[in-house]
Amino acid sequence: MMLVSYEDVREFIREYLSRKLKGQGRGLPADFSEDCDLLLSGIIDSLGLLELIMEIQEHCACEIDFESLNPELMTVVRPLCEFVADQTRNAVS
Amino acid sequence: MYSFQRGAEFCDDPNALISIALPWVLAAGDPYYSWVFGGKEQATTILENWMRRSSSEVSMLRVSFLKSASEVLGGFIAMGGADLKRARKADAVAIAKSSSGSTREAFMARLANGSNLFPPVADAEYYLSKMGLGSSFIGKGHGRRLLDQFIRDGDLLGYMRYRLDVHVGNLSAISLYEHYGFAVADRHLSLDGALGYCSMVLER
Numbered sequence: 001m002m003l004v005s006y007e008d009v010r011e012f013i014r015e016y017l018s019r020k021l022k023g024q025g026r027g028l029p030a031d032f033s034e035d036c037d038l039l040l041s042g043i044i045d046s047l048g049l050l051e052l053i054m055e056i057q058e059h060c061a062c063e064i065d066f067e068s069l070n071p072e073l074m075t076v077v078r079p080l081c082e083f084v085a086d087q088t089r090n091a092v093s
Numbered sequence: 094m095y096s097f098q099r100g101a102e103f104c105d106d107p108n109a110l111i112s113i114a115l116p117w118v119l120a121a122g123d124p125y126y127s128w129v130f131g132g133k134e135q136a137t138t139i140l141e142n143w144m145r146r147s148s149s150e151v152s153m154l155r156v157s158f159l160k161s162a163s164e165v166l167g168g169f170i171a172m173g174g175a176d177l178k179r180a181r182k183a184d185a186v187a188i189a190k191s192s193s194g195s196t197r198e199a200f201m202a203r204l205a206n207g208s209n210l211f212p213p214v215a216d217a218e219y220y221l222s223k224m225g226l227g228s229s230f231i232g233k234g235h236g237r238r239l240l241d242q243f244i245r246d247g248d249l250l251g252y253m254r255y256r257l258d259v260h261v262g263n264l265s266a267i268s269l270y271e272h273y274g275f276a277v278a279d280r281h282l283s284l285d286g287a288l289g290y291c292s293m294v295l296e297r
Contacts, residue, residue, distance in 0.1 A: 039182040042213075046185035047204045050197060053189055063193065071148070071186040 117225025148183035167226030219247035
């Protein structure tokens, strides 16, 4: 388990999505923000969500238990980053 | 006489009707559900859980039941494109939360294989997600009653374009939809070519 900050997760997600979308001939929308819902905005689909979770876990070098995260918020950048950062902080403290 | 009743209005606990609705919801979603979830048993378990969740595409609260007196003959699940997007998000999150390790990887491989099967539904389209009948009520003209009510509901909500996806091998359903005025808009195959679905559209 690696301690990751909110900013670190956010940057990781942004870079991962940019790379992923570039491979599909797309890019992050100009209005991409921390309030963006990645699924509802069409940036990722169901498969993309599973891939993103796996990538985040690999980045943090741990299996993150998302059970306690509100399902509505799981695909929104800010709460997702906050949750992951909290989880890694709690695990190493 | 026939009547329709939504799951939310049917009784205090719509989940008590899951055993009645689950067989036709699963049949309507198959072969995709059994294929993507790795078998009929797994699909049944997952669907049963989803039907209990109000946010799911197949929530019992979304089911419109066709009744004759007190007998439930079948029903359908329909929603607009924007609602469908939110419901599918909720189901995607449920999968993401519940799967892990090798189960998740196998599921992802199947999901990737089927990623072309269902084109996105536009916000302005009214989508027939599931439609079905109890096995003893098939072939008695009830399918048309279900479609009539689906269109009536969409009309009342102001929709003018109706969408559904159907397995290419389900010829009786395709024939019913075509007789009703739906036309095949697209055909899509899974990446390995093993599974195919048609998108059908009705404009009014």
